[in-house]
Amino acid sequence: MMDGLLLLGFVAAVSVGSPVGRYAGDKVLRLKPENEQHLQFIRNLARIVKIDFWQPHSAELVTTNRSVDLRVTADRASDVQTGLEEIGLKYDVLIENVQNLIEKQFDQKETGSSGYNYEKYHRWDEIQSWTANIADENPRLISRFEIGRSYEGRAIYLLRVGKRTGSVKPTIFMDCGIHAREWISPAFCQWFVKEAVKTYGCNSTMTTLLNKLDFLVVPVINVDGYVYSWTKDRLWRKTRSRNPGSNCVGTDPNRNFDAKWCSIGASRNPCDETYCGSHAESEKEVKAVADIMRRYYAIKAYLTIHSYSQMCLFPYSYTYSLTPNYKELNTMAWNAVQALSSLYGTQYIYGPAAITIYPSAGGSDDWAYDLGIKYPFTFELRDTGKCGFLLPESQIRPTCEETMLAINYIATYVLNNPY
Numbered sequence: 001m002m003d004g005l006l007l008l009g010f011v012a013a014v015s016v017g018s019p020v021g022r023y024a025g026d027k028v029l030r031l032k033p034e035n036e037q038h039l040q041f042i043r044n045l046a047r048i049v050k051i052d053f054w055q056p057h058s059a060e061l062v063t064t065n066r067s068v069d070l071r072v073t074a075d076r077a078s079d080v081q082t083g084l085e086e087i088g089l090k091y092d093v094l095i096e097n098v099q100n101l102i103e104k105q106f107d108q109k110e111t112g113s114s115g116y117n118y119e120k121y122h123r124w125d126e127i128q129s130w131t132a133n134i135a136d137e138n139p140r141l142i143s144r145f146e147i148g149r150s151y152e153g154r155a156i157y158l159l160r161v162g163k164r165t166g167s168v169k170p171t172i173f174m175d176c177g178i179h180a181r182e183w184i185s186p187a188f189c190q191w192f193v194k195e196a197v198k199t200y201g202c203n204s205t206m207t208t209l210l211n212k213l214d215f216l217v218v219p220v221i222n223v224d225g226y227v228y229s230w231t232k233d234r235l236w237r238k239t240r241s242r243n244p245g246s247n248c249v250g251t252d253p254n255r256n257f258d259a260k261w262c263s264i265g266a267s268r269n270p271c272d273e274t275y276c277g278s279h280a281e282s283e284k285e286v287k288a289v290a291d292i293m294r295r296y297y298a299i300k301a302y303l304t305i306h307s308y309s310q311m312c313l314f315p316y317s318y319t320y321s322l323t324p325n326y327k328e329l330n331t332m333a334w335n336a337v338q339a340l341s342s343l344y345g346t347q348y349i350y351g352p353a354a355i356t357i358y359p360s361a362g363g364s365d366d367w368a369y370d371l372g373i374k375y376p377f378t379f380e381l382r383d384t385g386k387c388g389f390l391l392p393e394s395q396i397r398p399t400c401e402e403t404m405l406a407i408n409y410i411a412t413y414v415l416n417n418p419y
């Protein structure tokens with residue numbers, strides 16, 4: 001049997017048509033390649049059929065003994081499954097029908113007047129008004145700034161959260177929504193700000209943190225992508241900037257930072273999910289965040305929230321080399337995941353990103369570290385693939401509650417270890 005070639009007969013087709021039902025019948029499979037033949041099969045698949053890698057994010061990063069999550073379109077699913085079975089490539093079906101899972105999340109009705117519902121995913125216009133309202137209602141703790149505009153002209157907001165003391169405080173920068181489809185991420189940034197204002201003055205940890213530190217929170221960096229994930233394509237990852245000479249849209253903002261830009265684990269092809277852009281910081285959204293971080297001297301820790309995989313990652317991604325403070329970062333990550341799991345037992349893995357998830361350049365955490373911020377962490381929140389990016393709203397609360405423990409641990413560490 002000519003393994004891998006049996007799919008050659010397929011016509012590569014990009015799914016077009018209305019957003020409604022775009023993913024009807026699509027499956028997410030978790031493949032477990034064990035040998036070179038299996039890898040070859042997956043690479044061929046990527047070439048011939050339009051498949052969407054969920055983890056890792058591109059075909060080149062596929063290796064043996066590491067599982068690969070990918071979405072196959074409905075029309076190809078059974079052929080792909082047959083192919084996998086023929087070459088003995090073991091797999092699980094993580095999601096039977098992607099569209100069904102998507103629709104569950106769009107169906108929910110607003111709860112109405114009882115205030116903002118932090119246990120739902122929200123559209124950008126709602127999040128935007130939320131940033132204004134929470135700042136207006138908590139003037140002693142929160143100020144809102146517009147740090148730039150997206151490619152399509154939307155404002156990118158930064159909330160400064162912390163008791164005003166009149167002097168510069170050690171600061172923790174946290175961003176959410178770099179990747180459009182990772183909806184739990186903006187939900188977490190909102191949860192964090194809500195918890196801060198709700199528990200300030202009652203909870204002693206939060207009170208100390210907000211008295212002595214400032215948090216700079218960007219609830220959604222990639223606003224255009226986020227809007228697009230609500231209106232056109234729930235599984236959109238990148239920005240929405242146009243690429244001259246190509247019909248493909250968008251750059252991966254987490255490959256666009258100026259950290260050994262595009263040297264590994266990123267693509268020069270605008271049609272790929274990990275396209276690194278035309279140059280470092282080509283994306284206005286990335287530039288806006290990088291400019292703030294360059295200007296703001298007091299940033300001691302950088303936290304960036306993604307999903308999914310349940311991981312706490314730290315630099316480097318662009319090299320297998322360890323940072324000089326590797327031991328300290330590793331201990332912090334260990335403690336952070338301990339704290340997180342203490343609530344519901346959710347297990348996280350942790351370590352330098354290159355070995356823990358995959359090597360890739362242009363990421364925000366590596367860039368922050370090289371800028372001189374000693375404590376940068378990427379969190380990949382729930383789950384481990386059962387729903388992936390389509391994490392149900394019922395998991396927003398537990399995910400955010402447990403993640404708060406990890407963030408509070410890191411913030412307390414930063415407070416107690418000045419530099």
Ligand code: 9B3
Binds near residue numbers: 057318364
């Ligand atoms: C990727 C990079 Cl480049 C980094 N420096 N840190 C974490 C990651 C993983 C995320 C990504 O952008 O692929 C997970 Se969605």
Ligand code: ZN
Binds near residue numbers: 110120121122123126
């Ligand atoms: Zn809403």
Ligand code: ZN
Binds near residue numbers: 179307
């Ligand atoms: Zn991400």
Ligand code: ZN
Binds near residue numbers: 306307308309380
């Ligand atoms: Zn991710």
